[in-house]
Amino acid sequence: MQPPETMTVSTTSVACDGGEGPLGHPRVYLTLARNGRIDCPYCGRRYVWQAAAPARTGWTLDQVPV
Numbered sequence: 001m002q003p004p005e006t007m008t009v010s011t012t013s014v015a016c017d018g019g020e021g022p023l024g025h026p027r028v029y030l031t032l033a034r035n036g037r038i039d040c041p042y043c044g045r046r047y048v049w050q051a052a053a054p055a056r057t058g059w060t061l062d063q064v065p066v
């Protein structure tokens with residue numbers, strides 16, 4: 001099994017269907033948590049709000065001013 005992917009998103013709500021293959025699942029809508037991220041409960045993909053991505057801002061996720 002492959003490790004879950006991390007997806008960077010620009011909105012605070014995302015739709016996930018798991019993509020192609022064994023991780024696919026019915027489309028669900030997820031709202032990012034206050035720390036700027038959410039893990040899909042179906043396929044384990046992690047969605048990270050782009051402004052919360054440390055590579056972009058130098059912040060750690062705990063410092064995101066949400």
Ligand SMILES: [Zn+2]
Pocket residue numbers: 016017018025040041042043044045
């Ligand atoms: Zn998913």
